[in-house]
Amino acid sequence: MSKIKEVAAAVENGKVKLIEGLVQEALDAGDAADAILNEGMIGAMGIVGAKFQANEIFVPEMLVAAKTMKKGVELLKPHLAGDSVGKHGKYILGTVAGDLHDIGKNLVGLMIESAGFEVIDLGVDVPAEKFVEAIKANPDCKVVGASALLTTTMDSLKNTVQTMIDAGCKSQVKIMVGGAPITQEFADEIGADAYTADAGSAAVMAVELVS
Ligand code: B1M
Helix, strand or coil: CCCCHHHHHHCCCHHHHHHHHHHHHHHEEEECEEEEEEHHHHHHHHHHHHHHHHHCCCCCHHHCCCCCCCCEHHHHHHHHCCCCCCCCEEEEEECCCCCCCCCCHHHHHHHHHHHHCCCEHHHHHHHEEEHHHHHHHHHCCCEEEEEECHHHHHHHHHHHHHHHHHHHHHHHCCEEECCCCHHHHHHHHCCCCCCCCCCCHHHHHHHHCCC
């Protein structure tokens, strides 16, 4: 089995104790950090989601897979992040109210940071008003990103964007949205300035928005 496949199997099966060793072995074997992330870990989380949907696994297994991935990503961080933190200013990021998923949001944060932003991470389950407070507290911030991973929190994303618009934030920041159930059409409908499907393109888009 290739090292990347071993990493994927460890995430899929929630082998928290093995993940660091396997990621290190993959790096030592010359596998690129972004391949370990995309082909190994993100692919495995897709399988975890499909198994959950098919009632083959349940929330605890999903949680342990997420913990395993987080631990693996920690080890990959220095290989993914750049050294130009802050050159494009600040980027406020959070997962919307009602939503506890943070792996995708954290990857977006990592990529945005490596593209040269200082990331202010508000965490998960973030009330719309907290986004507004953070924007007002950081008048030099030019971009904000909101993540929603559940179809049931798409409304919360809509409310978050509307709250920012109503508070006049659009004169200061561009609003980016993303997450598995989000589409360009939905982003346009709720008044966001930009949508991207993955973390890499989120970083490219953020730079475009401030250029
Ligand atoms: Co949840 N969960 N979960 N879960 N979970 C999903 C999302 C689900 C699709 C699984 C399934 O049924 N197949 C499903 C949602 C179905 C739906 O919406 N219709 C689901 C469900 C139902 C639930 C619960 C309701 C389960 C329950 O309790 N019965 C519950 C809800 C809790 C809540 O939030 N209120 C729940 C809980 C959990 C755990 C806590 C156990 C855990 C999360 C742990 C954590 O994040 N710390 C969990 C997990 C791990 C998943 C799956 C398996 C994996 C999510 C993930 O990390 N993916 C997921 C199934 C799946 O995704 N296939 C599932 C990997 C990650 C890299 O991808 O997050 O999509 P993603 O991020 C991508 C892009 O979306 C994009 O870039 C990222 C990287 O490229 N992106 C952006 C994300 N944000 C962006 C922002 C941007 C731009 C791009 O700009 C700002």
